[in-house]
Amino acid sequence: MSCNTSQSKLSAYVDGEMSGMEMQAIRRHVNHCPDCQGQVNDLKSVQMVLRGLPSTPEAPANLPDRITASIKTTRRNYLRYAIVMAIPLCAVAVIFYPRSAPIRAQDRDLVIHRQLAKDQLFDAGTDSTSGASLVHYANLESR
Amino acid sequence: MLSWVKNRNGTFDRSITFERLMRDSYRQAYSVAYRLTGDSSDAEDLVQEAFVRAFRFFHRYDDKLPFSSWMYRIIANAHIDLIRRKGKIKTSSLDHSGSDGMQAFEIADHSNVPGKDMINDSFSESVQGGLNQMNPEFRLAVVLADVEGLSYEEVADIMETSVGTVRSRIHRGRVQLRNYLLKTAPESYGRHADVL
Ligand SMILES: [Zn+2]
Numbered sequence: 001m002s003c004n005t006s007q008s009k010l011s012a013y014v015d016g017e018m019s020g021m022e023m024q025a026i027r028r029h030v031n032h033c034p035d036c037q038g039q040v041n042d043l044k045s046v047q048m049v050l051r052g053l054p055s056t057p058e059a060p061a062n063l064p065d066r067i068t069a070s071i072k073t074t075r076r077n078y079l080r081y082a083i084v085m086a087i088p089l090c091a092v093a094v095i096f097y098p099r100s101a102p103i104r105a106q107d108r109d110l111v112i113h114r115q116l117a118k119d120q121l122f123d124a125g126t127d128s129t130s131g132a133s134l135v136h137y138a139n140l141e142s143r
Numbered sequence: 144m145l146s147w148v149k150n151r152n153g154t155f156d157r158s159i160t161f162e163r164l165m166r167d168s169y170r171q172a173y174s175v176a177y178r179l180t181g182d183s184s185d186a187e188d189l190v191q192e193a194f195v196r197a198f199r200f201f202h203r204y205d206d207k208l209p210f211s212s213w214m215y216r217i218i219a220n221a222h223i224d225l226i227r228r229k230g231k232i233k234t235s236s237l238d239h240s241g242s243d244g245m246q247a248f249e250i251a252d253h254s255n256v257p258g259k260d261m262i263n264d265s266f267s268e269s270v271q272g273g274l275n276q277m278n279p280e281f282r283l284a285v286v287l288a289d290v291e292g293l294s295y296e297e298v299a300d301i302m303e304t305s306v307g308t309v310r311s312r313i314h315r316g317r318v319q320l321r322n323y324l325l326k327t328a329p330e331s332y333g334r335h336a337d338v339l
Contacts, residue, residue, distance in 0.1 A: 011314035015288070017295045017306075045336040046317045049270055049324070050289035052262045052335075057183055059173035059190070064166050066187075067194045074195050 003033050010036060014043045161201050164210045165194055172214050178286045179222050181275040189225060193218040208300060215301045219283050226279060266331040273323035281316030288313050 005026070012018050013026045030036045060066075169190060176186040176193070197204075197217050204213055262270070274282050280302070287298045288309075299309045324332040 007318075008311040008314035011317060012295070012310050015295070015313075017310065041336070042321050043314075043317055045332070046321045046324075047289055049262065049266075049332070049335050050285065050320075051292075053270060053290060054262060054264070054267050056174045056177040056186075059170045060187065063173065063187060063190065064169055067165060067169065067191050068162065070191050071195050071198045074199075 003029070003035060005029060005033070005036055007039065010039050011043055014040060014047060157201060158198075161198055165197075168211050168214055169194070171211055172218060175215060175286060175291060176218055176222070178271070178274060178290055179218070179279075179282060180225075181271045185225070189218060189222055192225070193221045196221060212297060212301050215287065216303070219302065222283075223279055263331075266328055269324060269328040269331065270320070272327065273320040276323055277316055277319050281312050281319060284309055284312035285316035285320065289317075 009018070009022075009026060010030075013023065013030070016023065018026070030040055172190050172193065173186055176189040177183060180186050180189055193214060197214060200217075204210070274286065277285065283302065284298055287293045287301060288295065293301075295306045295309045295313070298313075299306045302309065302312075321332075
């Protein structure tokens with residue numbers, strides 16, 4: 001190629017994908033440059049061949065239904081995957097939970113002491129959970 | 144229907160919208176997929192895969208871009224993945240080539256396609272063969288511009304690149320196709336070139 005016209009400009013020229021000014025400049029050049037003229041003709045033939053291609057075979061009529069089914073299956077598989085992944089996680093949690101939080105003898109004593117204290121409060125006429133006097137509840141019920 | 148999907152973000156409406164868009168655009172999607180893969184069963188797989196992806200990412204779809212353009216983009220990405228996967232399969236098992244060859248032969252014989260077309264079947268197979276040989280990025284640009292008739296700007300939107308890059312891809316794709324046709328079907332190609 002003896003001239004230094006950018007080759008891809010010739011494709012854009014064939015497609016009319018440039019400004020009017022540029023088109024004119026290229027046209028003027030192509031008219032006097034046999035190399036570029038040959039290239040332009042080649043590009044036009046390729047373009048014609050592609051435009052003249054027969055239409056592709058029709059898409060199968062059941063394709064949309066298959067797509068829908070495929071989307072559903074994919075979603076279901078995600079769910080199944082999530083569940084399958086969750087099972088060993090739960091198992092691991094169940095196995096390790098008691099070991100990771102063993103009740104120490106000290107704590108057990110504390111729990112017993114708290115329970116005793118609650119019972120004492122109850123005996124004294126006080127709700128051991130809210131700390132409110134049971135007399136208050138008795139009043140509410142009698143209304 | 145996909146309307147079984149329903150959650151607080153209005154996925155219910157979205158899946159109805161999606162299904163409508165899918166049913167409106169699947170033929171066009173299939174036609175592009177066919178040109179990209181050169182095979183009807185590959186095209187079906189590609190379209191199916193692309194719509195499954197599209198549904199998953201439908202919340203990201205911005206309707207400033209036509210739905211068909213968005214689909215072309217997804218098809219193009221799914222196609223590249225398919226090529227990569229196939230490349231791996233090919234290198235690992237060669238005994239598959241026999242059955243693939245049969246399939247290609249059966250599918251290539253679409254002589255019942257209505258014929259308002261300028262190109263006969265055997266030459267159109269050569270053209271498809273040339274597309275199959277092309278670098279995938281050049282192929283997509285050429286198919287979108289020359290077969291689907293999109294503008295460079297539309298192709299650039301789909302390929303998420305500049306108009307300048309599209310121009311160069313289309314050009315290089317065309318040159319590759321011309322060289323391929325000159326080598327494999329010189330007479331038929333010559334007849335088309337002579338028309339000019
Ligand atoms: Zn020149």
